[in-house]
Amino acid sequence: MIFREVEDRDLIAKARRGDVEGYNLLVSRWEKRVFNYLLRLVSNRPNSREDALDLCQDTFLKAYQNLPKLEDPARFSGWLFRIAHNEAFSLLRRNRPEARDGQASLESQPAEAEAGRMFPLELSLAVDGALKRLSDDQREAVLLKIYQGFKFDEMAEILDCPVSTVKSRLYTALDVLKSVLSPIAVRGE
């Protein structure tokens, strides 16, 4: 007997023919990744989990509606994350929380003081806090690269900007994270 894993492009083809169950299977494959991406992207908002869930639903609804426009099913992941990006930034632009700036908040929060109190098991909490200190653009670059594993050129397509801009945002973010997390990580070892 030959087992063949159903691939995304098979499910996309089914969904395009109106097979809702095929689309649900596709959703089940991607919803956790998209949800976590959105959750971390809107993490500075008061109801970030509810916002992320709503955005996630809207993302998959728009993806379903626009599935016939997807030219290359092999690029589904980047296309899906582009929709998620647009949804998230639409929300972030519409209703920004208190004006914040990544650099300013970095200075205003005593990272080293936190580092001095840090235990290894608290590292993930520190990472969560460090990510919140980044600007939205910088945080998104980290999420797409570190947590979603996209290449620079794929990120450029998702964010609709040049590769040089992607690298600049990511490298600046890494410099900030390096300065915040290195002392913590060293202490955790």
Add this chain to the structure above:
Amino acid sequence: MSCASYDWKGYALGEMDRAGRREAEAHAALCADCREELAAVRMALNALSTLRDEEIPRRIAFVSDKLFEPRWWQRLWNPNLAAACVIAAAVLVHAFARPAESPARVQAEINAAVNKAVAEVEVRHAEQTERILLLYDERFMNMYKTTAGLVRQ
């Protein structure tokens, strides 16, 4: 090359080609500052990797609706198939009609018949597509509103 010319973040992120990696590694073997920079980048990346994905609080699913689903002929519908059928019909007409008149005149009649048939199919197809899209949008939005309402409940 100076230390500043080595992209240690790109190296740690796997965005450097093989030749670039070899050159960077050779430099790092001799340069303590660059080794320290690379170690700091890796440490930050390792720290980032400790953050675990959260489970989605509510699974997302769309409901199936028979009215929303395309009918059997819509699933089979394919413009290329329709065009092939028209051409096949034209060939059959040409083969079995056995016209007594001149071949040029018969050909002209066949061409006219084919053109007419193709035009009719195209008009029908456009009308059907428009109806399907209207029905699709209406049913889908209804379904979404219903689903969203149920999910919120």
